[in-house]
Amino acid sequence: MFPADLLYTKDHEWIRAAADGTAVVGITHYAQEALGDVVFVDLPEVGAAIGQGEEFGTVESVKTVSELNLPAAGEVLAVNDTLADHPEAVNEDPYGAGWMVKIRLTGGLDGLLDPTAYAALVSAESH
């Protein structure tokens, strides 16, 4: 539920940073479960520069909508276009096929939660 190679936000996004200064971002298993069936993901334009904690899109489920906030500052290199036709990938594979944006990091990864800290947060929120 909390892959070890990711860092997490309090708002339930994850980020997987690579050695080349890029990173991939999505929402967590806990987030997709709370949203229920995802029907649309609104993603930014490629090339957009977005600050840490700023909104990069929205995710709509049948019953609600949630803002997506970028875990770390970056420039958008790619967005997951397959979500346009297959938004359910966010539910089915939130850490894989349900990824949302790939960015070039323009700032640090400070203020993020490691898997243990995020697991504790989820545990607290579920009770």
Add this chain to the structure above:
Amino acid sequence: MSELMKTPLNVAHRALNAKMVDFGGWDMPVQYPAGILAEHEAVRTRAGLFDVSHMGEIRVKGPGALALIEHLTPNAVSQLVIGQIHYTAFLYENGTFVDDLLVYREGDEEFLLVVNAGNCDKDFAWVQTHAPAFDCTVVNESPATGQIALQGPRSLAILQPLTETPLEPIGYYFFTHGQVAGVPCLISRTGYTGEDGFELYCAAADAPKVWDAVMAAGTPHGLLPAGLGCRNTLRLECKMALYGHEIDDTIHALEAGLGWIVKLDKGSFIGRDALLAAKAAPAHRKLVGFKTLEKRDIARDHMPVVKDGATVGFVTSGAPSPTCGINLGLAYVPTDQAVLGGRIQIEIRGRAVEAEIIKTPFYKRQK
């Protein structure tokens, strides 16, 4: 926060791994593991089973029962035959809603009123306040009553083997009494989904037995347990009003498009004078159905309807429609904008988006 109220099926929901939410003070399943879309589809194509035990039941009995309910509601209660049901409302003097409800005629002098969970205490107090002038007793049976809704085209096939009561002859909005899985039930051909189906009322303690029996009988037919999440999308597709959304104590019955439950010629009832006046004057707003034009634009409850930067109305309910595959909603708009095929604008997160007024109900089952 105070302890959430639990229906007699709470243990069953948890055993099914339902996602539970606080629904007006009740601990209720919003969805089961299959999810809202799958549950919605099950109800439209096969069957779904809902726990609606949180709903309120108020029994009115005695020589003055009919007169009391005629006084409290706008629909013509005297027109109901024994075993018949109708949709109606409690209105304030100004024609706005205390609540909406179903009236079941149990006998010449006995009626069962089924009201919304969140309004039950208010409704019971409202009936009690007016009852002393009439010769009848008023009892809140809600805590002692379980209610289970079996909805969907397979409902009859699923339920019939569990009861000796012939179900096919029960017409839409009629009911009877019989045993289901050995449990005495009121069997009602009603629902809040737009599909054929039955609502079963029984003693609270017996509800798990009925639930388990229907689940077991329904599973081979593709029945799924169904939560409040799909209950909302199902009723929205059929333009069925929900208190706190399409109707409340600021909206009167005619604006809400519920003129068909208002029988102004039946004699006096609370709210009649206000509705007579409202009928004589031009309506300033109207409830309409709309679809947004872009897939990304999903209107949600309470979002403003705007024109030239000013708020002119509001969305009462909005969601992506699983059956229709478009983003639907209901909204109050100024009468001059309430034109079929016309465009309105809805403000979604600061952006005014285009929507088209379309025919309602959005979905109607093939009979």
